[in-house]
Amino acid sequence: MTTDLAGPPHLQVRLFAGLREQAGWGERHLALHEPATPDAHNGAPPPTAAQLWQRLGLGPWPAGVRVAVNREFAEPGRILAAGDEVAYLPPITGG
């Protein structure tokens, strides 16, 4: 098995505004399961959006951050699926 995009199921992760600047990146592809664990092979459930945040190594869950999955708002507890686009959105300041 390879670890490139044609290999295990992947997620697209996006950060915006202050989160993007703090992280130093705005978009990444990650494996659905932690590559260092055998989850992908032992039937473990895929991560939630909140669990995926922990994997990003960007510190504790920031106050006021909302989640979007496939460009619609979702709860942090949303269970992710292969191919999902997961975005972490700082507090919105439009209008």
Add this chain to the structure above:
Amino acid sequence: MADPSSPLRESSTTLSIALEAWPFDPFAVLRPWSTGSAAAAEAHFIGRVRGWSAAGEPLAALELEHYPGMTEAQLERLAAAAAARHAVRAVLVRHRVGRVQPGEAIVLVAVAADRRGPAQRCCQELLEALKHDAPFWKKEVGVAGQGRWVDGNTPLEEPAPPGQGTQTIRTA
């Protein structure tokens, strides 16, 4: 089945939603939208960028970041929901993205309806909804070039000074 004689319409609202990457003239947008409208009532809101930051310092510009694809879809969802709640005829939304100078229009919301009540309520409700639920992020750029992400929306109304009963409502 709705009474066919009822003035309420749930699915015939015309939505016009767009992001503007460059300065736009809200009146030039409104003119063709409004001309020939059969609606008896229209409510319009134009929000412009203030010349000072949330901290009260001079502002060179606002930089508006958005989530391409989601922002447009979310504006459509919010406009359709507000339009259905108030049974209005037409809704128009324009919102700037990119660098916006003080005094430039940043948002335009217009609603056409049969009565002023639904038009005004829908316009205000949609404006508040998009300020909180459409993914836009403002960065204030100071005159020295320093940037700071805005961490919350301005309140709907200006706080009344102590001991004063009246207050002025500012835009945006």
